[in-house]
Amino acid sequence: MPKFVLNGEEIEFKPGQTIIEAARDYGITIPHFCWHPSLSVSGNCRVCLVEVEKMPKLVIACSTLAAEGMVVHTESERTIEARNAVMEFLLINHPLDCPICDEAGECKLQDYAYQHGVGESRFIEEKVHKDKRVLLGPYVMFDAERCISCSRCIRFCEEIAKDPELTFVQRGDRVTIVTYPGEQMDNPYSLNTTDICPVGALTNRDFRFKARVWEMSATKSICTGCSRGCNIEIWVRNNEILRLTPRYNPDVNGYWMCDHGRIDTFKFVNADDRVDGPHVRREGKLVKAGWDEAYSAAVSELKSFAKDEIAFLGSPHATCEDNFMLAKFARSVIGSKKIGFMRKEDASFGDDILRKNDVTPNTLGTEIIFDSYLKPTLNFNGILEAINNGKIKALFVMEEDLAANNSEIENILTKLDLLIICAVNFNKTTALADVVFPAAAYAEKNGTMVNFDGIIQRLKPAVATLELDRALDGMAMSRLDKFGTHYDRWAQGKKRDARSSWKIIAALASVMGQKMKYDMAEKVFEEMAASIDVFKGLDYDKIGESGTKIKFEPAAASK
Amino acid sequence: MPVRRRQKDLNFWEKIYIPEIAKGLALTFKTMFKPKFTMEYPEEKFIPPPSYRGRPVLVQEENGEERCVACGLCSRVCPALAIEVQAGETDREKERYPERFEINMLRCIFCGFCEEVCPEEAIVMSKDYELAFTNREDAIYGKDELLVPVKNLNERINFLRQYK
Numbered sequence: 001m002p003k004f005v006l007n008g009e010e011i012e013f014k015p016g017q018t019i020i021e022a023a024r025d026y027g028i029t030i031p032h033f034c035w036h037p038s039l040s041v042s043g044n045c046r047v048c049l050v051e052v053e054k055m056p057k058l059v060i061a062c063s064t065l066a067a068e069g070m071v072v073h074t075e076s077e078r079t080i081e082a083r084n085a086v087m088e089f090l091l092i093n094h095p096l097d098c099p100i101c102d103e104a105g106e107c108k109l110q111d112y113a114y115q116h117g118v119g120e121s122r123f124i125e126e127k128v129h130k131d132k133r134v135l136l137g138p139y140v141m142f143d144a145e146r147c148i149s150c151s152r153c154i155r156f157c158e159e160i161a162k163d164p165e166l167t168f169v170q171r172g173d174r175v176t177i178v179t180y181p182g183e184q185m186d187n188p189y190s191l192n193t194t195d196i197c198p199v200g201a202l203t204n205r206d207f208r209f210k211a212r213v214w215e216m217s218a219t220k221s222i223c224t225g226c227s228r229g230c231n232i233e234i235w236v237r238n239n240e241i242l243r244l245t246p247r248y249n250p251d252v253n254g255y256w257m258c259d260h261g262r263i264d265t266f267k268f269v270n271a272d273d274r275v276d277g278p279h280v281r282r283e284g285k286l287v288k289a290g291w292d293e294a295y296s297a298a299v300s301e302l303k304s305f306a307k308d309e310i311a312f313l314g315s316p317h318a319t320c321e322d323n324f325m326l327a328k329f330a331r332s333v334i335g336s337k338k339i340g341f342m343r344k345e346d347a348s349f350g351d352d353i354l355r356k357n358d359v360t361p362n363t364l365g366t367e368i369i370f371d372s373y374l375k376p377t378l379n380f381n382g383i384l385e386a387i388n389n390g391k392i393k394a395l396f397v398m399e400e401d402l403a404a405n406n407s408e409i410e411n412i413l414t415k416l417d418l419l420i421i422c423a424v425n426f427n428k429t430t431a432l433a434d435v436v437f438p439a440a441a442y443a444e445k446n447g448t449m450v451n452f453d454g455i456i457q458r459l460k461p462a463v464a465t466l467e468l469d470r471a472l473d474g475m476a477m478s479r480l481d482k483f484g485t486h487y488d489r490w491a492q493g494k495k496r497d498a499r500s501s502w503k504i505i506a507a508l509a510s511v512m513g514q515k516m517k518y519d520m521a522e523k524v525f526e527e528m529a530a531s532i533d534v535f536k537g538l539d540y541d542k543i544g545e546s547g548t549k550i551k552f553e554p555a556a557a558s559k
Numbered sequence: 560m561p562v563r564r565r566q567k568d569l570n571f572w573e574k575i576y577i578p579e580i581a582k583g584l585a586l587t588f589k590t591m592f593k594p595k596f597t598m599e600y601p602e603e604k605f606i607p608p609p610s611y612r613g614r615p616v617l618v619q620e621e622n623g624e625e626r627c628v629a630c631g632l633c634s635r636v637c638p639a640l641a642i643e644v645q646a647g648e649t650d651r652e653k654e655r656y657p658e659r660f661e662i663n664m665l666r667c668i669f670c671g672f673c674e675e676v677c678p679e680e681a682i683v684m685s686k687d688y689e690l691a692f693t694n695r696e697d698a699i700y701g702k703d704e705l706l707v708p709v710k711n712l713n714e715r716i717n718f719l720r721q722y723k
Contacts, residue, residue, distance in 0.1 A: 099630030099678045100655040209646040209655055212631040483640050487695055490643040
């Protein structure tokens with residue numbers, strides 16, 4: 001490989017790489033605003049200026065190709081001087097908004113101003129005033145004064161979202177960003193621009209002013225909005241999820257995630273209609289009960305049915321561990337092979353970028369587990385039909401709202417003699433249930449999911465429950481989490497009485513007389529890996545933070 | 560075993576203590592006629608100088624609005640984690656305001672860091688030192704207790720401008 005000298009050290013680069021890319025691969029970050037690894041080069045911010053020997057002037061590292069024998073200095077006196085000058089220019093018209101700006105704390109301009117600012121402005125004239133509250137689209141708010149015209153958002157809409165909506169207008173210090181006439185910034189990926197905006201010019205309306213970034217903890221997990229499984233970080237303060245942001249994974253989502261995943265997939269975790277503690281139906285009403293009480297109620301009811309009369313429904317919203325436990329419970333405790341799950345396809349959801357028509361996150365994982373572990377005799381539709389015929393009288397449903405928007409299924413479910421549910425929120429299906437167990441939501445448990453492409457990825461708990469302690473269970477902790485006591489109002493976030501479905505099912509099995517002892521999701525995964533070929537040789541460490549491809553060829557590459 | 564002996568034995572006058580008692584009483588009587596430094600506290604109140612750091616309060620502008628923009632720096636800098644701020648959105652010129660601002664006076668150590676870090680001169684240390692509670696909940700001061708009209712705080716604000 002060709003080599004060039006960077007700050008006195010000889011480093012290798014791939015032909016065609018720019019200086020900034022080669023330096024980044026080597027571990028040196030050259031300051032930059034407008035450059036982004038997956039967007040085209042614009043070269044307008046000028047902060048990545050570096051000194052190349054034998055070149056008359058400084059060059060921008062983001063668009064200068066590295067060449068054999070080049071000698072580059074990123075920290076020389078001339079470079080630093082130029083960088084300071086660029087920062088001074090950028091700060092001339094940038095308002096001193098940091099106290100009211102949401103970007104504060106994760107702002108590139110703020111960071112570089114600390115490193116390269118003189119602390120005082122020589123500019124005594126009035127700063128240029130522009131519109132401060134422009135709604136660009138349903139989710140994005142634009143503050144024109146803060147904008148440093150890096151054009152990242154414009155290039156994002158054109159190149160990644162494939163929907164050019166934004167453009168510069170005017171010139172000089174009057175330059176600003178607008179949407180094209182008659183257009184709104186409403187592409188389904190619009191909120192990514194708030195992440196890549198190096199300043200606080202674009203902000204997320206859903207998160208605006210909710211919290212300071214340094215008050216939250218961030219947990220690496222995956223999005224459950226569709227079968228893509230975008231890698232995300234879950235940001236939590238006071239045990240409440242406040243925002244989701246994408247996390248880089250070149251094999252799954254790159255740097256991005258869609259607005260649906262970002263906005264619509266966490267609010268149900270914070271919602272008031274969460275099932276809090278087990279509920280048992282008494283005299284026609286669901287009432288709160290203790291765990292042991294609910295377990296024994298469920299078991300004594302289940303025991304009154306023959307094994308042919310009992311069916312199980314897993315869920316592609318649940319983790320592999322949950323579905324595996326359900327399959328194991330069906331096979332070895334009940335002896336039933338009637339197990340299925342409800343598929344959800346939304347033909348209007350998918351696109352060629354990230355979104356998939358299959359809107360459940362773990363469809364492939366659930367399918368693999370049920371098919372290879374149990375070889376079901378009845379699938380989802382077969383089970384519904386058998387309930388309708390009266391052949392199946394008891395149904396165990398895990399984390400699925402069957403009756404949502406479907407009165408036909410609702411009618412069929414009323415024919416059941418026994419309906420046991422593990423549910424995250426109260427819904428139409430739990431209204432028909434005899435026993436409701438509170439299931440932990442995706443942000444409250446460890447587990448794995450398999451995306452449409454056969455990449456198995458880990459979910460990690462970000463929200464504490466009654467049985468999952470933030471400190472003791474090694475969850476991400478913010479400063480407030482570390483020092484809060486139960487007398488502090490800011491540390492009294494609601495902890496729900498919910499457990500992972502696999503734990504509930506394992507406890508039910510134990511009450512039925514078949515001991516299933518697993519102390520953590522990892523142990524369930526271990527057994528699953530031992531008993532299902534596709535998962536052979538995998539463990540949580542191997543899956544790691546960015547997932548692993550399983551040895552499985554998806555039968556039909558569905559969109 | 561070594562025995563520690565008194566370095567110097569007391570003489571007769573010293574042993575009877577009477578001259579020492581007389582000296583002590585003389586001082587007492589002398590002090591009785593000097594100006595006094597103590598106050599008869601609840602009846603008579605101590606009014607501290609502007610450099611005094613009493614309980615932190617929020618500055619309320621003349622139009623009744625708070626100066627605070629809920630940036631959260633006081634909350635971040637507070638070494639005792641006494642301050643909680645929840646920001647909200649408003650239509651005012653400064654688009655951010657504290658929806659909730661609480662100081663737990665049981666946690667507060669009156670260090671004045673919040674005042675020092677505030678970019679808006681919105682939280683200042685007052686002269687108020689009379690703080691008593693009968694339970695933990697009462698010790699958490701919300702915006703009702705914290706907001707003080709700016710005219711009552713001018714002395715401190717001028718002090719800060721001069722010396723901060």
